[in-house]
Amino acid sequence: MTNILLLILRRDLRVSDNPALHRLSSSSSHGFTNLLPVYPFSPNQIEVSGFIKDGTKSPYPEARSQTGNYWRCGPHRAKFLAESVWNVKETLETLESGLVIRVGKPHEVIETLVDGLKAQNHKVGAVWMVSHEGTEEKRDEKDVAIFCKAQGVEFELLTDEKYFIDDRDISPENQKDLPDIYTTYRKSVEPLREKPRAVLPIPAKGTLPAFLENIPPQKAPFEIPDRLEELVGALVSPVRHFLPSMPAFPEGADSAHPFKGGETSAQERLVHLIQSEGMKNYKTTRNGLIGTEFSTKLSAYLAQGCVTARQIHHALLEYENGTDDRFKDVDGYGEGQNDGTAAIRFELLWRDYMRLCHQKFKHRLFRLAGFKGEEDGGYKDDEKKPKWKTPVKKDAPEDQDPTPERVREIIDRFNAGTTGMGLIDASQRELLHTGYTSNRARQNVASFLAKHLGIDWRYGAEWYEMLLVDYDVSSNWANWQYVAGVGNDPRGEARIFNPIKQAFDYDKEGKYVRSWVPEVSKVEKLENVFQACTLSEDDAKAAGLEGNIMITDPVKRIEFSVEGKPARPNSRAFYRRRHRDPKSSQEDGGASVDGKPKPAPAAIVSSTASSIINTGSESSEKQTGHRRGGSEGYGGRGRGRGVGGGTRGYQRGSGSARGSTRGRGMGGPGITVHTPVHVHAPQEGGTVAFSHRGTHSVRGRGRGDYGSLPHQTPGHGHGRLSQGSRGGYGGRGRGGYGGYTPADQGAAYVHNVVAQREQAVIPPPQTGA
Numbered sequence: 001m002t003n004i005l006l007l008i009l010r011r012d013l014r015v016s017d018n019p020a021l022h023r024l025s026s027s028s029s030h031g032f033t034n035l036l037p038v039y040p041f042s043p044n045q046i047e048v049s050g051f052i053k054d055g056t057k058s059p060y061p062e063a064r065s066q067t068g069n070y071w072r073c074g075p076h077r078a079k080f081l082a083e084s085v086w087n088v089k090e091t092l093e094t095l096e097s098g099l100v101i102r103v104g105k106p107h108e109v110i111e112t113l114v115d116g117l118k119a120q121n122h123k124v125g126a127v128w129m130v131s132h133e134g135t136e137e138k139r140d141e142k143d144v145a146i147f148c149k150a151q152g153v154e155f156e157l158l159t160d161e162k163y164f165i166d167d168r169d170i171s172p173e174n175q176k177d178l179p180d181i182y183t184t185y186r187k188s189v190e191p192l193r194e195k196p197r198a199v200l201p202i203p204a205k206g207t208l209p210a211f212l213e214n215i216p217p218q219k220a221p222f223e224i225p226d227r228l229e230e231l232v233g234a235l236v237s238p239v240r241h242f243l244p245s246m247p248a249f250p251e252g253a254d255s256a257h258p259f260k261g262g263e264t265s266a267q268e269r270l271v272h273l274i275q276s277e278g279m280k281n282y283k284t285t286r287n288g289l290i291g292t293e294f295s296t297k298l299s300a301y302l303a304q305g306c307v308t309a310r311q312i313h314h315a316l317l318e319y320e321n322g323t324d325d326r327f328k329d330v331d332g333y334g335e336g337q338n339d340g341t342a343a344i345r346f347e348l349l350w351r352d353y354m355r356l357c358h359q360k361f362k363h364r365l366f367r368l369a370g371f372k373g374e375e376d377g378g379y380k381d382d383e384k385k386p387k388w389k390t391p392v393k394k395d396a397p398e399d400q401d402p403t404p405e406r407v408r409e410i411i412d413r414f415n416a417g418t419t420g421m422g423l424i425d426a427s428q429r430e431l432l433h434t435g436y437t438s439n440r441a442r443q444n445v446a447s448f449l450a451k452h453l454g455i456d457w458r459y460g461a462e463w464y465e466m467l468l469v470d471y472d473v474s475s476n477w478a479n480w481q482y483v484a485g486v487g488n489d490p491r492g493e494a495r496i497f498n499p500i501k502q503a504f505d506y507d508k509e510g511k512y513v514r515s516w517v518p519e520v521s522k523v524e525k526l527e528n529v530f531q532a533c534t535l536s537e538d539d540a541k542a543a544g545l546e547g548n549i550m551i552t553d554p555v556k557r558i559e560f561s562v563e564g565k566p567a568r569p570n571s572r573a574f575y576r577r578r579h580r581d582p583k584s585s586q587e588d589g590g591a592s593v594d595g596k597p598k599p600a601p602a603a604i605v606s607s608t609a610s611s612i613i614n615t616g617s618e619s620s621e622k623q624t625g626h627r628r629g630g631s632e633g634y635g636g637r638g639r640g641r642g643v644g645g646g647t648r649g650y651q652r653g654s655g656s657a658r659g660s661t662r663g664r665g666m667g668g669p670g671i672t673v674h675t676p677v678h679v680h681a682p683q684e685g686g687t688v689a690f691s692h693r694g695t696h697s698v699r700g701r702g703r704g705d706y707g708s709l710p711h712q713t714p715g716h717g718h719g720r721l722s723q724g725s726r727g728g729y730g731g732r733g734r735g736g737y738g739g740y741t742p743a744d745q746g747a748a749y750v751h752n753v754v755a756q757r758e759q760a761v762i763p764p765p766q767t768g769a
């Protein structure tokens with residue numbers, strides 16, 4: 001009598017370091033005569049209509065997302081996934097086993113197999129599957145367990161061992177009460193190099209319980225292809241046209257992620273990264289934007305379980321300990337952990353942490369208000385101003401600005417990469433074409449949608465879910481929450497990435513933007529490449545950009561100064577447009593999306609600010625906790641004085657602004673701010689002066705009166721704001737800054753004012769628009 005084990009594979013598409021296969025191959029005490037590894041393409045997570053050949057309608061609804069109605073899995077990941085599944089199948093075949101590929105929810109697939117096998121007089125002894133984080137994943141596990149129970153089949157849920165620190169080694173405290181700050185978690189598990197368990201070997205040929213010859217067929221109307229190309233076709237063809245007018249792949253642009261899915265490619269990539277010194281140099285290259293070598297590109301393999309974090313760790317150990325000849329010629333061989341390898345471990349732990357957050361917050365990871373926010377999610381709240389702009393009319397307040405129709409338009413342009421903001425557009429187009437974009441670009445893109453535009457960030461998260469080749473439910477949604485300010489970023493709303501400053505810092509020659517946004521490839525000045533609307537009429541004409549929507553109707557304008565020149569978009573055409581068209585009103589550096597005249601732009605000191613902290617970097621954590629008091633004040637380190645008014649309204653408080661270290665702040669008279677205002681702008685009766693000093697500090701002198709702004713009328717006030725001498729930020733320099741409104745992008749100004757390396761312009765005091 002047979003005793004068959006059905007092993008469901010989901011995101012464990014590897015044969016090495018695979019606990020289930022290891023257990024089955026290393027002992028016969030399990031008692032199974034046969035093993036059927038099964039991979040189900042689950043119809044709620046990936047569109048499966050491409051498996052139907054006879055024109056029948058799919059019994060499943062389309063696999064689309066909830067908010068944006070995008071495909072759950074777009075063409076890039078569909079292809080990568082097909083390759084990964086096929087690779088496991090081929091490797092298992094070399095081990096005299098195999099893989100059953102099926103379409104259907106896991107419990108449906110299991111039911112068909114169990115029924116069919118029983119009909120052949122086989123006994124199915126057990127079903128195993130690895131536990132994965134996720135609401136749908138948990139539901140699938142439950143459904144399989146219920147089915148097994150009803151059938152008298154044993155069911156076992158195995159630990160997911162592809163993370164850096166195994167679940168079994170996570171302390172009860174961390175499991176029960178995971179810290180909300182990554183650094184706290186990291187410190188609780190250091191030293192990282194000692195944490196991962198040993199990797200498990202690949203089962204030897206012929207050691208797995210035998211595969212079966214006669215496998216019950218796939219349920220109609222689906223047909224399972226028997227060639228990889230057909231499998232790719234079945235998965236990709238329904239979702240290929242995900243954008244109404246897809247731009248052509250830019251000539252000369254190269255994918256940073258040309259990699260094929262599967263365990264074999266993952267292992268090759270890992271060895272290459274060590275041999276090419278990519279791992280050793282990781283810390284200095286990881287913020288790159290172009291090419292295959294600037295970061296590991298292991299994320300897609302990790303997401304599908306083609307490689308485990310502990311395998312990466314062990315390969316690094318071999319190199320660091322000098323125990324693998326393949327790496328003997330690599331600089332640093334046998335010399336222990338170096339900056340690069342330590343940084344990789346640090347990032348892998350971020351990945352762990354994102355999953356643990358998902359485990360902790362469960363469905364709250366998908367909520368608009370984030371895991372901390374209230375259940376309603378922030379739309380249409382009678383008491384408070386709705387925080388997020390929505391394209392859905394019924395959800396939007398009547399006076400939503402911009403209108404839902406305009407928000408829809410902006411989202412479409414954001415997706416297509418035609419916002420006019422170079423770095424954002426380049427990243428979004430790279431994503432469209434290749435399924436990959438760097439971590440640096442992702443942070444900017446997410447920040448742009450959520451913080452500069454104030455739009456429901458779930459549209460962005462779902463767009464990423466569709467297009468990212470490395471989409472991972474925990475990493476994607478937790479990172480989006482983090483950047484949107486509703487997740488576990490201790491700086492929350494205050495962290496805003498200035499995409500122009502970021503472009504200057506990370507795309508120093510404009511190569512990245514020019515290569516993915518070919519329209520600006522002939523534009524000469526970087527400031528124009530990074531924000532096309534700053535082109536003068538003549539230059540736009542010369543570059544063939546006359547009438548281009550990125551210039552005539554950018555979704556956002558950000559003030560920016562280059563080497564002391566005035567900061568704002570400065571073409572005459574722009575000012576003419578501004579006066580003609582209220583939608584093109586002067587950008588205030590971050591206050592609102594579009595569509596209404598802005599308050600005075602006068603004292604936009606400079607928006608070249610670096611409020612940029614890299615998710616996952618050590619420095620981001622160092623700058624945490626800089627808020628205290630009733631307002632969100634920032635104190636620099638040291639004894640300088642930061643004086644800021646408190647805010648009233650939704651941020652009620654006494655107005656003391658204090659640095660978390662030793663900055664001191666004095667409360668100002670308080671302000672009531674219901675619309676975004678330039679809190680650092682000189683308002684009536686005052687000036688603000690900031691001067692550049694050194695590389696890392698901004699020296700501020702003088703005072704700007706801005707407090708007590710009348711309700712919704714920025715531009716009047718008699719409060720007081722002083723930037724203490726050497727206004728530092730993030731622990732640099734001294735002095736503090738406080739009392740700004742956290743509403744919308746008001747925070748950006750704070751960063752702008754206190755940012756490093758920027759000087760100020762001192763425009764005449766102005767009142768509201």
Ligand SMILES: Cc1cc2nc3c(=O)[nH]c(=O)nc-3n(C[C@H](O)[C@H](O)[C@H](O)COP(=O)(O)OP(=O)(O)OC[C@H]3O[C@@H](n4cnc5c(N)ncnc54)[C@H](O)[C@@H]3O)c2cc1C
Binds near residue numbers: 300446470615
């Ligand atoms: C808005 C946003 C969405 C994201 N969505 C995803 C996603 O769906 N899937 C995904 O794997 N990563 C996601 N990330 C994290 C990060 O951008 C990618 O892991 C990284 O860019 C992948 O490239 P790499 O493998 O070359 O990374 P490397 O820089 O080489 O890092 C090594 C590994 O560490 C892990 N890692 C690095 N940074 C992070 C991070 N911030 N969070 C979690 N893990 C990290 C990844 O597994 C990565 O492969 C997202 C980040 C942001 C800001």
